[in-house]
Amino acid sequence: MMELKNKKIAIIGLSRTGVATAEFLSRAGARVIVSDTKTAPFLEKEMEALKGLELDYELGYHGEKSLAADLIVVSPGVPLDIPFFKKAREKGIPIISEIELAYHFTEGKIIAITGTNGKTTTTSLIGEILQKAQIGKVKVAGNIGTPLIREIGDLGQDDWLVVEVSSFQLETIVDFKPDISLFLNFTADHLDRHKSLENYWLAKKRIFENQTSRDMALVNFDDQDVMKAVKDFPGRIYQVSMDKKVNPGISLVDNKLVFRAEDREEVLINCTDIPLPGLHNIQNVAFAALTAYLLGIPVEIIRNAIRDFKAAGHRLEEVCLLENNILVIDDSKATNPDAAIKGIESFTRPLVLLAGGQDRNADFTEWGRVVRERARVLVLLGETRYKMREVALKSGFPNINIHIADNMKEAVEIAAQNLKPGDCLLLSPACPSWDMYKSYQERGREFQDLVKTL
Structure with missing residues (x-):
């Protein structure tokens, strides 16, 4: 110690x-x-x-x-x-992170979750499943909101810390070693901090750095960057795939999440029982269910915890249903293009999309393609509003359906003027909030307050 x-x-x-x-x-x-x-x-x-x-x-x-x-x-x-x-x-x-300091003062086992998107949902769900299974004391901490150093006290060797870890925290670890590591996905983000995609990937990859043959890694088989990160992993690797049948690991097969290991196969949950929208959330649930299953938690407890789960606010949160069957969704947590794409692709309704925020040199090319295919009206605000407008235009989005707003109030007013029966009004910014707000939560709260006056 x-x-x-x-x-x-x-x-x-x-x-x-x-x-x-x-x-x-x-x-x-x-x-x-x-x-x-x-x-x-x-x-x-x-x-x-x-x-x-x-x-x-x-x-x-x-x-x-x-x-x-x-x-x-x-x-x-x-x-x-x-x-x-x-x-x-x-x-x-010596320069260390707070999670490194905390690691030296706990006896609890650690499940650490990283990735560009989906960390908080996956971390929260794992915590809830473990708590319902009563497998010892279970604390949820890290980048999710509560510093790990606050939760390490009074934990023994049979207790668990479920920890969301960011690239910023992993940059300065030395000995930090999870018993189980999850790497959910990898796309460009935080390039203002890391300067290059390679540096960002190297920081994320450090989650596996100190693990041994006794430890486990749960990884996204469909993501080449994630699979590259565990190329020389010494322990047991379990894969998650939405496209292929993996073994050992969990796959999406006939709208069910199916675990396979050698000749053993078991359905963990039917996707119709998952209360969260979007394929990306099925993947998040798959990671959480696989983690719990590998810990020996009974399948029925896993299923019940998933059915009862409610994601944290501002993550594809249903705000209200306005007149004329207009659905309002707050996805303010979508602080990068990939997260916004996943949110946009979660809905089949015509979209009136609010986007834009702090400029962190993100590449919006793929976002522009998806917006052209999925959105009917685009309302842009924040530092990136003109940059995103140009990307949308280059993708073929009609100029007449792009609107520029100076603030959220104006954005919601413009959106309201363009709503049609059956539409979805979606806030999914694809950018951080710090150009106009203290946090994505503050941004989401203002959006929710404004739409409730419509």
Whole structure:
């Protein structure tokens, strides 16, 4: 176990993760320095949460106090290419993530889930199945919202941590080793942070880095980038496919999810019992069901948990049904083109689509093709609105059906003017929200509030 008492540890980034890490380290007797580029007036909420703890602060910059630390714990939102980290590496100061720190202080078994899309749904569903199966204490944490460091206490060797892990968190692991790793899919995202698709893939691939022959990897057989990541995996590999019959693993066959291993075969669930829309959600359910099945959880418990499952908000969330049978869907969590494509393809109704947001240099080419085939009206807002308009036009989408809005209120008003009986009004931005909102949740809430006034 890592020794913390009297160790000088700098936390870089006073986010939700930074606050949780500071609390843990302070209780463990470490000498904690908290550093953030924001100044105190912009960190009132975070500093209030840490009131009463003996902490040293370095705010407005990362400087000499933090560079005098024995160890640096970096919050996931802080990019690793800033000059401060170059100086820290030159001084030989170890730099780790919060999930790496947490790993050293838990006896619980770890199921870690990564991928470009579907992580939160899959993580939540695995957690619910395990909790219903009562196979020990089960905690759900990580990128899903609750820092892992908050959930590691009071867990024994028969207990489970179900952890959503992002590429940002995996960049700075050292020993972090899941018992079971899931790599759901891989498409371009976060290129503003990782600079290249290769760097992004290498960060994701690290989920398998420390696993051994005793561990398991569950991977998407239909995704070449995912399969390439487990080429030299030493443990047991189980595959998930929506296109092929895989063995060992789980396949979509005749609208059923079927497990196969050698000569054994069992139907885990009929897809008509899955309450979530879209083929991508069938795939998410397949990963969760396979994980539970490999842990020996009875099939009936798996089925019941899936039937009862409700996804977190803003993920193809049905908001309401307006007059004239107009369905309103909030998919604000679709923060990249691939996620938006999956949302768009989940509906057969004519679509009035709201899209656009922060520009992170994403490639919208495939999104444009799908929009041309699936949407009737396109309303664009945010930093990317003109870029996405050009992509839609190049794909053959009629200019007369493309509208530009300066804010969500205007976007919803334009959409309302173009709705016809039986349409689906879909918010699926294909972009992050940070150009106009603090989070995709805030974006989704404003959309929902506005459409409920129609």
